[in-house]
Amino acid sequence: MTDIHRQLSGPQHDPAGDAGHDGHPPRVGFFTDTSVCIGCKACEVACKEWNAIPEDGMSLTGMSYDNSEGLGASTWRHVAFIEQDAPAAKSPEPEGRTELRWLMSSDVCKHCTHAACLDVCPTGSLFRTEFGTVVVQEDICNGCGYCVPACPYGVIEQRKDDGRVFKCTMCYDRLGAGQEPACAKACPTESIQFGPLDELRERAALRVDELHRAGVEDARLYGHDPEDGVGGDGAFFLLLDEPEVYGLPPDPVVTTRDLPAMWKHAGLAALSLVAGSVLSFAAAAFTSRRSAG
Amino acid sequence: MVPRADFTSYYGKPVIKPPSWQARDIAGYFFLGGLAGAGSVLAAGAQLTGRRAFATAMKLSSLGAVSLSAAALVHDLGKPERFVNMLRVVKPTSPMSVGSWLLAVYGPAAGAAAASAVTGRLPRAGAAATLAAAVLGPAVATYTGVLAADTAVPAWHDAYRELPYLFAASATAAASGMALAVSPLHDNGPARAAALLGGSLDLAIGGVMERRLGLVGQAYRDGKAGRLMRAAQALTAAGMGVAGLMGGRSRLAAAVGGAALLCGSACTRFGVFYAGVASAEDPRYTVVPQRERLEAAERRQKPA
Ligand code: SF4
Numbered sequence: 001m002t003d004i005h006r007q008l009s010g011p012q013h014d015p016a017g018d019a020g021h022d023g024h025p026p027r028v029g030f031f032t033d034t035s036v037c038i039g040c041k042a043c044e045v046a047c048k049e050w051n052a053i054p055e056d057g058m059s060l061t062g063m064s065y066d067n068s069e070g071l072g073a074s075t076w077r078h079v080a081f082i083e084q085d086a087p088a089a090k091s092p093e094p095e096g097r098t099e100l101r102w103l104m105s106s107d108v109c110k111h112c113t114h115a116a117c118l119d120v121c122p123t124g125s126l127f128r129t130e131f132g133t134v135v136v137q138e139d140i141c142n143g144c145g146y147c148v149p150a151c152p153y154g155v156i157e158q159r160k161d162d163g164r165v166f167k168c169t170m171c172y173d174r175l176g177a178g179q180e181p182a183c184a185k186a187c188p189t190e191s192i193q194f195g196p197l198d199e200l201r202e203r204a205a206l207r208v209d210e211l212h213r214a215g216v217e218d219a220r221l222y223g224h225d226p227e228d229g230v231g232g233d234g235a236f237f238l239l240l241d242e243p244e245v246y247g248l249p250p251d252p253v254v255t256t257r258d259l260p261a262m263w264k265h266a267g268l269a270a271l272s273l274v275a276g277s278v279l280s281f282a283a284a285a286f287t288s289r290r291s292a293g
Numbered sequence: 294m295v296p297r298a299d300f301t302s303y304y305g306k307p308v309i310k311p312p313s314w315q316a317r318d319i320a321g322y323f324f325l326g327g328l329a330g331a332g333s334v335l336a337a338g339a340q341l342t343g344r345r346a347f348a349t350a351m352k353l354s355s356l357g358a359v360s361l362s363a364a365a366l367v368h369d370l371g372k373p374e375r376f377v378n379m380l381r382v383v384k385p386t387s388p389m390s391v392g393s394w395l396l397a398v399y400g401p402a403a404g405a406a407a408a409s410a411v412t413g414r415l416p417r418a419g420a421a422a423t424l425a426a427a428v429l430g431p432a433v434a435t436y437t438g439v440l441a442a443d444t445a446v447p448a449w450h451d452a453y454r455e456l457p458y459l460f461a462a463s464a465t466a467a468a469s470g471m472a473l474a475v476s477p478l479h480d481n482g483p484a485r486a487a488a489l490l491g492g493s494l495d496l497a498i499g500g501v502m503e504r505r506l507g508l509v510g511q512a513y514r515d516g517k518a519g520r521l522m523r524a525a526q527a528l529t530a531a532g533m534g535v536a537g538l539m540g541g542r543s544r545l546a547a548a549v550g551g552a553a554l555l556c557g558s559a560c561t562r563f564g565v566f567y568a569g570v571a572s573a574e575d576p577r578y579t580v581v582p583q584r585e586r587l588e589a590a591e592r593r594q595k596p597a
Pocket of ligand 1 (some may be wrong): 004109110111112115116117118134150151152153154167240
């Protein structure tokens with residue numbers, strides 16, 4: 001594998017160092033354990049307040065208790081609510097009642113190891129911080145919107161009124177002051193855990209084992225694996241069902257993994273365009289000579 | 294192929310965010326960039342083979358097209374002064390950065406080539422500019438395929454092997470259409486040949502792409518994208534027929550055939566654009582192929 005491939009995909013244990021931060025602090029992240037989320041939305045509120053995010057409308061969506069619908073320019077933490085018929089009730093319910101299972105999960109920017117948003121940003125506005133997180137510098141963002149369809153998780157979004165993009169900064173200002181992000185601070189059940197990513201990964205592995213032993217076979221980690229399509233997420237999850245149930249992509253891949261191949265094809269296509277034109281002029285010369293001769 | 298129906302999503306919401314770009318700006322930009330870039334190559338060929346009027350017409354066409362395409366790009370940013378930030382850094386991982394720099398060099402070259410051809414001044418510099426525009430033009434025409442493909446949009450990303458070639462063929466069809474419409478009849482042999490070549494490759498590559506995409510190819514057949522892609526095929530085929538059969542004898546046929554090729558190319562770009570948007574808005578196109586990929590990987594790991 002060449003260097004360029006390694007930069008664009010695959011395991012990368014030091015994204016901050018790779019971005020040129022020497023002597024940087026350890027990479028930090030979020031481990032969101034959805035098995036203890038109670039859907040209180042304290043994280044959504046704390047995030048909005050701390051980051052002074054504008055109000056972005058109140059609507060009753062009919063999507064259970066979810067009225068913020070998804071992550072966006074003005075929603076950097078989003079609690080998803082899923083109502084399901086419980087898959088396998090341990091004991092049969094009386095009178096044919098089915099048990100309701102309620103899944104709740106607080107979603108956030110994944111702060112990808114290989115962040116497509118950052119890769120495709122033409123201005124350098126999106127950058128890798130010394131903490132290994134991904135942040136937008138609003139004074140440089142020029143509103144091109146390229147990062148929006150590049151993100152494999154549908155996180156980053158433009159604000160309609162000014163065209164610039166906004167997303168979770170993992171409370172960059174608080175990290176700089178040695179504090180944890182507002183959402184993690186506000187979470188009453190420790191569903192949102194903040195800390196050095198290595199520690200979080202260890203803790204998460206133990207937690208899944210614990211749940212499996214307790215008979216919660218559906219428990220699984222999502223975004224924890226440095227071998228996955230984005231090189232692992234800085235914000236990863238413990239889920240109780242398939243990722244797509246929560247609106248998450250089951251196997252996201254950073255689009256720039258294929259960029260070297262794309263440039264190669266564009267180069268070949270450009271050459272074939274020239275060749276086609278040469279051919280056209282040659283064909284015209286040939287036929288006119290033939291009709292003249 | 295009928296899309297697999299059984300997949301789960303979060304209340305049917307899209308997994309990724311569709312591009313917020315305006316179709317007119319960005320699909321228009323794809324089309325105009327192709328017209329300009331391939332036009333510069335035809336202009337250089339015409340100049341080298343002594344077809345003066347043909348060359349000048351195509352230089353003017355390329356200048357007009359690249360100016361409009363730059364305007365579309367700037368318009369899409371909302372505030373024009375924001376364009377300067379595009380040239381703040383050079384980033385090969387960002388096709389938009391690469392494209393901005395390409396345009397920043399290609400645009401003036403195309404402008405100088407046209408200015409010299411029209412005024413007759415500085416013929417040497419004009420020839421150099423013509424050559425420079427012909428070298429950069431093909432890149433301007435094809436990099437937009439990468440611009441679209443380097444996203445999480447299924448109908449674009451999954452087509453990354455075909456889009457640059459489709460755009461090259463579509464650009465050739467557009468530029469030859471323009472050449473047929475504006476250059477003198479006795480000189481348009483190369484334009485007719487390029488129309489047949491570009492048009493037939495456009496149709497062939499489009500077909501290959503749709504088939505290879507499997508489920509995601511449906512995004513190119515349904516709805517607005519499907520209508521545009523079908524219109525593109527019909528217009529391109531008709532343009533090739535009219536221009537190829539009668540474009541060497543009849544001024545009217547050359548103009549009509551050329552116009553059909555131009556419209557066909559525009560429809561292709563808008564069709565690709567809307568297919569991308571539709572594939573981003575429907576979670577099926579994100580979830581099902583990823584699920585299938587995971588299942589295939591699992592099967593490989595533990596063979597039955
Ligand atoms: S989740 Fe999306 S917005 Fe967040 S770092 Fe990854 S690509 Fe960027």
